[in-house]
Amino acid sequence: EHRQDSREHMVRESRQDRELDACPRESPSFHSRFTTLSITREPRSKHRASDGAVGTGQGCASASSGAATATTVLFEPSGDGQTPQVMLLVGAPGMGKTTMVRKVMVEWGEGMLHTQFDFVFCIDCKAIVLPMEASVADLVSQCCPGLRVPAGKILDDQKKILFIFDGFEALGLSLVQSEAELSSDPREVKPLELTLLSLLKKTVLPKASLLITMRPTALGSLRRCLKGESYVEIVEILGFSAARREEYFHRYFENPSKADMAFRFVRGNEILYSLCVIPVMSWTICTILEQELCGKKNLFECSKATTGMMMFYLSQLLKHRDRDNPQVLQQFLLQLCSLAAEGIWKHKVLFEEKEIKDCGLDQPGLLPFFLNERIPREGEDNGSIYAFTHLHLQEFFAAMFYILEDDGEMVSSLGRLEKDVNKLLESYNKSRKDLNVTVRFLFGLVSQKSIEYMDKTIGCRVSPRAREEVLEWLQGRHRGLSHPGEALKISEMDTFHFLFEMNEKSFAQSALGHFTDLDLQDTKLTLYDQMALSFSIQHWAGLGSVTLQGCSFHWQDSEAELDVSRREELPCPIHLLCRALRHRHSALQVLRLRWCRLSESCCAELAVLLAEHPGLACLELADSSLGDSGVRLLCEGLRTPGCRLRILR
Secondary structure (H helix, E strand, C coil), X not given: CHHHHHHHHHHHHHCCCCCCCCCCCCCCCHHHHCCCEEEEECCCHHHCCCCCCCCCCCCEEEECCCCCCHHHHHCCCCCCCCCXXXXXXXXXXXXXXXHHHHHHHHHHHCCCCCCCCCEEEEEECCCCCCCCEECXXXXXXXXXXXXXXXXXXXXXXXXXXXXXXXXXXXXXXXXXXXXXXXXXXXXXXXXXXXXXXXXXXXXXXXXXXXXXXXXXHHHHHHHHHCCCCCCEEEEEEEEXXXXXXXXXXXXXXXXXXXXXXXXXXXXXXXXXXXXXXXXHHHHXXXXXXXXXXXXXXXXXXXXXXXXXXXXXXXXXXXCCCCCCCHHXXXXXXXXXXXXXXXXXXXXXXXXXXXXXXXXXXXXXXXXXXXXXXXXXXXCCCCCCEEEECCHHHHHHHHHHHHHECCCCCCEECCEECCCCHHHHHHHHHHCCHHHHHHHXXXXXXXCHHHHHHHHHHHCCCECHHHHHHHHHHHHHHHHCCCCCCCCCEECCHHHHHHHHHHCCHHHHHHHHCCCCEEEEXXXXXXXXXXXXXXXXXXXXXXXXXXXXXXXXXXXXXXXXXXXXXXXXXXXXXXXXXXXXXXXXXXXXXXXXXXXXXXXXXXXXXXXXXXXXXXXXXXXXXXXXXXHHHHHHHHHHHHHCCCCCCCEEC
């Protein structure tokens, strides 16, 4: 009865809707959406001479969502059969630490862990204010104030108990007290630091288990105080593996067709797919795509490009940060963007603690949401090493550096970096192709929608001059590539990426207005590529000739497998291209699809294009496997009164 009482109360507590540091809030679908997280285990202290950095553990495991519970995977016995009694679960914000805790609570509340634990007491260190002095019984009473049985009696009975401290770093404790002062009585009131240390060092309730979640910043002091203890294990959350990203999308959407559509959209965008390793980023993207799919049959007209999703993610991170002091937040962002840009220029992704301090970024309430701290190996006195949560996030903030207005020049420990948009663009054009993603974000950030969003939602002003500079560069870039007397043509796929990220009709029309030809060679066109190409063609009134030579069209990952029924739902490979070419202002006369390995499935789209495009005079389909039925479909298009084709090769 006592156990059931505690279980009902704790599950009720865990379902309260409270802020989750940029993580999605728990909903009734929490259980069904929970997806496997990849974890890495650090070798136990007794098996090693010295501590290694988190992430250097031997092999990876998974916190399973299948038959094994989250708790059994976390408290997994080692090779010698010993089960860790203290589990330190480490991860950056948004990696799923609190989600793992809630999963444990839900499993226990449903009776799945009764053989392991009679009671589970969870203390949310971010949401609860603990007293300066307390006993273990006081901690239990504070996290479960509605217990009908006194906490002391539960602890006296020496039941199998699990204590969870979620967000341990929020307590701000150093844990350096003398061990001579530790307690052995769960009712004894001591300074909070000593009471927690007594639990950790097993002087009180030695049979109890502890699960402590924390950011890497808090690991150092805990590691030192628990050094050499064989009952301790450190586990780092690595996020979603490739297979689990797709699983998460299917769990989020539930509808298989929508899940396929959303995941195909993300899989076709290398930047988004890579970012989905971060669980909170997967949630962010799914949330946006769920809104996009309302009332739509597909995502071909998705209004949010990659930059739009990144801005939404940033707005969620900043939602509850320093609302009373926006100047501090703005200054932090400017310094963060400066650090990101200087790092990108110097191929630098790791930053020393001194650099962070010199930039004024050493703010505990903000820094962990943008940079991960990597704890150095034991014996190294060089301080902590920091890295952006993901390389693409560093590239996004680097792009922000070039477009944000500030009251003075930004200077960091790496030196002075000039806000020269043209230098960035010309360096990319000539030799620095590694700047591609940064430049892509740059274009996305100077759209009118982005400028308004940054101002109203994030509170940052975008320089109007940056928008003019990117347009001038884009127009001049391709003019220099065309020979005198030749038609002005665009032959770089990245141009269409830039225009698609901006997603602005008037800008695309201005940028493309002087060009008449499109010529792409030997390009593997992902779904993102095709959407970018389609968007540009629809706003390219002067496009008269399209040549795609040796190009291939991909609607999904070549390794992905779909069952027959779902495979039939996919449009033909050139669907987006043909649809774009049929826009009412099209001036298209020549379409060359050479060595693109088109199949019979493409012929219906081509037949419609022939029938509806009065200006199309030349069609080339060299080295295609159309088959007899495919050619018959083409002939139907040729017979229509609207067809004006003169040359078919």
